[in-house]
Amino acid sequence: MDLKALLKTHEQVASKRKDLGAQACEQGYNLLVRAEQTGFKDKSLLKSAxxxxxxxxxxxxxxxxxxxxLGYLLLLISDFEGAEKQLKAALQFAPDNADAKSLLEFSQHKRLGLPLKSVQPETEESEQMFVQFVERIQTATQKAKASQxxxxxxxxxxxxxLVKDHGESQWRYQQLEQELAELDLSLPADSLKGLLNSFADLLRHQTKMIQTSLNFQKLEQALLKQMERVRDSIVNLPHLRSKEAIQDFEQNTLEDLLDHCDQLADQLDSISDQGHDIRSLERQYETLVEMIENLQEQIDGLIEQGF
Structure with a gap:
């Protein structure tokens, strides 16, 4: 049993689940914003959230x-016990989460009549700033997704x-991050930070994909270079006039081509192991292998002729 392969599969599955979780969380907050714009009267939006x-x-x-x-949603329908269960779960994972603390205090105030310590009335101006900032993050995220x-x-x-678009998205993220740090809201900003973190995850993924694309292009150029070497070798082969020259060609030029071919195969395997589709490069690699095999056959033919 290959433990290394098992651990790698586990990491890939865990990473995928994390990405899906972040996307679903972002979708939930987006739906909450839309529901807020209807005064929370659209029950279908609340259900979807x-x-x-x-x-x-x-x-x-x-x-x-x-x-x-989810805790906030349960508070909207006055399910205080259910809300507190979710908010306490949030605090287990993030003990300093300001939203969870203030909402939990609010729920306990409503359910038990406890005095409020930290929750302040949300002004209309603060709510408007909050919604506008959410919309700006959503717009920037959607633009980044369009070129993902x-x-x-x-x-x-x-x-x-895509590199140019990605640079612009990174600039937008930096602007939003700086503005959020300076934003003066009467309500906690952890929800905004969560949306911004999802945006950052998207940008990190795109950075990785761009770098992998650059590696793809370098590998393609390396394949094309070796193909050109094989073509030149086939052209020069008839000019070899002695057995020693042919043997030297086989031991040096051909062996070097085979070594490069093995190195390229290792690079292809490495990229494939990362979960990327390498079929376009595989076709070029197979062409290179066929060309080298043809060169080997021509060398063998010359040797059989008595050189």
């Missing part, structure tokens, strides 16, 4: 923001466009 937060918790149980979102790479690409011109 609840489903999104539950999905997020199932995919990533350690994300406090998902529990906070699902698989590495070999098209240099298209990749340059």
């Amino acid at each position: 609840s489903d999104a937060f539950i999905r997020a918790i199932r995919q990533e149980r350690g994300n406090a923001e998902s529990y906070v979102g 790479l699902k698989q590495p690409m070999l098209d240099t011109a298209q990749l340059q466009i």
